[in-house]
Amino acid sequence: MTVGIIEYNAGNIQSVQFALQRLGVTPVFSRNPEVLAKTDRLIFPGVGEASSAMQFLRQAGLDTLIASYRRPFLGICLGLQLMCEYSEENDTPGLGIFPVTVRRFPPRDKVPHIGWNTIGSLLGPLFRGVVEPSYVYFVHSYYAALSEFTVATTEYILPFSAALHRDNYWAVQFHPEKSGTVGERILRNFLELNS
């Protein structure tokens, strides 16, 4: 099985690679849509700023690739946010896979939301074997609102989507690559999803 990682101007790509290696998988890095189209699983990581990331994706033709990809696809952190319709971060239109708006946390508590928080209302095969409450690691200032595509929720300042799912597309706001054994389980579940 070939696992691709979309390589673009965003952080944490290395961490995702190392996490996959700990699961015995050596991923392929690329920003070439033709190379990525041939993979069996595709991971869309990202830590960084939304508008410059979107600009890069469009220039590289990766927006079209992501829209046409039909095998299991996983967005992480900024990846999840870019898969939504729109982000308040620098007024950025996203890929629109999830018809959801990404907003900045209201400043009623510290922002960014950094640290280990619980995930609940877990739905579907991505969370198979993950017991509630489980703790995962978050670092973000923007969140995707709850929607019919929410398959995990977390509460910080307000309840938001910790994970989204639609068709072959999955996305998590937290960092499974940094979330200990729970995160490893979620990544393994992703690799084991039916194509």
Place this chain on the structure above:
Amino acid sequence: MLTRRIIPCLDVHNGQTVKGVNFVNLKEVGDPVALGAAYARAGADELVYLDISATVEARKTWLELVRRIAETLNIPFTVGGGISSVQDVEQLLKAGADKISVNSAVVKNPALVDQLAREFGSQCVVVAIDTRQEKGDWWVYIHGGRTRTERRALEWAKEVVDRGAGEILLTSMNHDGTQQGFALDITRAVSEQVLVPVIASGGAGSMEHFLEVFREGKADAALAASVFHYGTIPIAELKAFLAQRGIPVRLENPEPV
């Protein structure tokens, strides 16, 4: 619920883990990669690695070590020590560090905080503040605590947060190495007046000290070295102690099945 974090700190000198007592007298306690992995298994929420050699010659070895740490650890880690440029940070993040911690360099050049936040995002920019209380005022020190500056800790914390720091790592030099408890007043003042998480450091000697720094110091995370390195406080026991007293902590997840 967002949990309070327990963060062991590993000082690394020439590739070996050591613990500085009041920033001097180095005593080796082990291999950074193995020790980090052991901490992760024991329930540490995050790790901080400080390169206290930070010489030009040690830089390349350090990057290789950071890479090995990133390959092994399944929890986040911050790297600090001798970071003075955007390029230093870029190399460390590329090697796999989740966050970097800057100290002296940003006191000398505060605009570096803005640059780092813009380039890499606030989420990976930790500003470490070493402070010592003298005649009631908390002064910022640099160069591993050797040089006093004219800045006061609280004002400096606010400034770096305005410039884009994502977290503050606050060390009280009066308390560091004493094992007599954290500096509760300055930790609380900073935590209540900046809108980013504050990691309290310096002075941990007992489980009660952690409870105090969360309850009274309003810290978001607590960092310690000796009590963890020498096993005085096992992390699992500390977390159970805190949980029993109403502090939200990440308890060992039931083994996923």
